[in-house]
Amino acid sequence: MNENSSFLVLFLAPVKEYLADDQVSEILINGPSQIYIERNGKLEETPARFANEAQLKAAAVNIAKSVDRQLDEMHPDLDARLPDGSRVHATIPPISRCGTILSIRKFKKEMLTIDRLEQFGSIPHEGVLLLNAIVKLRKNTIVSGGTSSGKTSVLNALSGLIPENDRILVLEDASELQLQQKHCVYFETRKPDKNGQGEFSIRDLVIASLRLRPDRLVIGEIRGGEALDLLQAMNTGHSGSMSTIHANSPLDALSRMETCAILSGANLPLTAIRMQVASAINCVVHTMRLPDGSRKIVEIAEVLPLENGEYRLRSLMRWETRSVAPDGTVTGGFLLGECPTFRDDAELLHLELPEYR
Ligand SMILES: Nc1ncnc2c1ncn2[C@@H]1O[C@H](COP(=O)(O)OP(=O)(O)O)[C@@H](O)[C@H]1O
Ligand SMILES: [Mg+2]
Incomplete structure (x- = not known):
């Protein structure tokens, strides 16, 4: 035992x-x-x-x-x-x-790393190159997916790509993340006690953490009004921050962020919130649990500026399921999509990217 x-x-x-x-x-x-x-x-x-x-x-x-x-x-x-x-x-x-x-x-004694995800076939090598560039270029990133699709694991793996010299603050409802870097400070929320007192929410943590000179915020999961605080942090110099959100697709992840930001109670018009979402979030990494039980990064997408008030995404890589056998076995493959807008920036920093045609 x-x-x-x-x-x-x-x-x-x-x-x-x-x-x-x-x-x-x-x-x-x-x-x-x-x-x-x-x-x-x-x-x-x-x-x-x-x-x-x-x-x-x-x-x-x-x-x-x-x-x-x-x-x-x-x-x-x-x-x-x-x-x-x-x-x-x-x-x-x-x-x-x-x-x-x-x-x-159960508590996982060992969190997954990007290399393990690649070994499991959850992401192809090209996907690893993309994610590495996304993190090194300090793109704000949201990992989306359904319950138990592997969001937290992917967030943990992504955080492993953050350079050693960044100061990382990790904010969670229940600690799960295990970063590999030395300069990490961990925080956890507190539920109210029997008398309904003493609560310290993820929102309180986001606000408090901004005073602690973070280079990057890593937030376990966005579920409510803290979304707005995170968007504001992302838009005001804490680039390269990351979190997860429960959503059915990368586009759904953006509307969920929007809904959560509305829950913050700040009386902002919808267009203002949308603009915040579209400018704060640079990339969405979508995870899924396939019918055979395997978990995959099924899409990596870049968030483009709003067009006529609507979100736009550029899909950089995605998984395509070709068939599902009666026993659940899935066949399919990863496909490269459009070239990232950050290709030139990646080149400047000598970050390798997949070969886009
Ligand atoms: N790519 C993967 N391959 C195999 N197991 C995985 C993979 N990603 C996650 N898991 C396992 O699946 C379970 C749920 O993952 P988790 O990251 O907590 O999902 P979520 O945050 O979406 O609820 C965990 O036990 C985790 O270790
Ligand atoms: Mg999780």
């Missing part, structure tokens, strides 16, 4: 085998008698069972207590990071209808 899983095993004996298995990244408990795991990127149903709903609920309540949080009728939902680094999300009836729902995302 590894050290990471020992804490949860106290409460979750029926799934201890999966807690100990490093191949398992997630455990999804849908009531006492339906338990799935994600192993090597694929979901599998398991024979594991809790004795009954009461046993499962007690486990969830105890996990909540162990991190000084409440899970009861009045607080039927828990999102917590445990001391071992794993993330737990729990929901109890009547919010969840089939009993207590518990999902556990």
